[in-house]
Amino acid sequence: QAIIPVSVTLNSILRLTVVSGGNIDFVVNTIDQYTNGINTGGADARYQTNFTVSSSQDFDVTLRAEDATLLGQDNPAHTMPLDNVGYDLTESGGGNDPANWALPAAVLPLTNVAQNIVTGVVGAAAGNAAQNNFTIQWRLGTGEGTMNGSSLLEQSLDPDRYITNVFLELVAK
Numbered sequence: 001q002a003i004i005p006v007s008v009t010l011n012s013i014l015r016l017t018v019v020s021g022g023n024i025d026f027v028v029n030t031i032d033q034y035t036n037g038i039n040t041g042g043a044d045a046r047y048q049t050n051f052t053v054s055s056s057q058d059f060d061v062t063l064r065a066e067d068a069t070l071l072g073q074d075n076p077a078h079t080m081p082l083d084n085v086g087y088d089l090t091e092s093g094g095g096n097d098p099a100n101w102a103l104p105a106a107v108l109p110l111t112n113v114a115q116n117i118v119t120g121v122v123g124a125a126a127g128n129a130a131q132n133n134f135t136i137q138w139r140l141g142t143g144e145g146t147m148n149g150s151s152l153l154e155q156s157l158d159p160d161r162y163i164t165n166v167f168l169e170l171v172a173k
Contacts, residue, residue: 013056016170017129021049026085026140033141034153040144042088042107042137049136051168052093052129053118058173059125061118061134063087063166068112070162078160083109086139086147089117093133100124100131107145110166120173 024047026038039047053059065082072078087110089103097103102119118134125132141152148155 013054014170014172015054016168017052019050019052024138028152035151037139037141039139040142042139047138051134053132053170054129055126057126058120058122060116060120060171060173062114062169062171063117064114065110065112066165070164072160072162074160078158080157080162081148082111083148084141085110086144087136090135091133093131095127095131107147109147
C-alpha cells in the first residue's frame with residue numbers, strides 16, 4: 001500500500017485593463033454644445049473608454065466618481081452636478097449580453113455611488129480579455145437616459161475646468 005498526496009492550487013486571476021480612453025476631456029466652446037451637449041449617441045471614439053477583464057471567477061464591474069460633484073480647478077467654489085456626465089456600455093468581445101453578463105440598458109448619469117456596469121452571470125462571466133471586452137461611451141450635457149435634463153446653457157454654470165476621478169472596480173462574485 002502507498003499513499004500519494006495530490007494537491008491543486010488555484011490562484012485567483014482578477015485583472016481589469018483600461019486599453020484606451022483613460023482620460024476623457026470634454027471641451028465646451030460653442031452655444032450648440034452648451035445647448036445640445038457633446039457625443040449624443042456615444043459614437044465619437046474621442047469620448048470612449050475601452051477596458052477588458054480577465055478573470056478566473058465570475059465578476060461584476062462597478063463605476064463611481066470620487067467626488068459628489070465635478071470640482072472647479074480655477075475656482076474651488078465652482079461645482080458642476082455629476083449627472084451632466086452620462087455613459088452607456090457596449091461589448092465587443094466573444095462574450096455577450098445576457099449570456100455572460102448584463103450591461104445597462106440605458107444611458108446612466110455619473111454618480112459617486114458605485115453602480116454595477118457589468119453584472120456577471122453566475123457560471124458564465126469568468127473568461128479572458130477576448131471574451132470580456134467593454135467600451136464606455138461617455139456623454140456631456142446630452143440629457144439622455146436619466147442624465148440631468150437641463151442643458152448646460154440652462155444651468156448657467158461658471159466657466160472653469162471641472163474634474164473628478166472615476167473609479168472602475170472589478171469585484172469577484
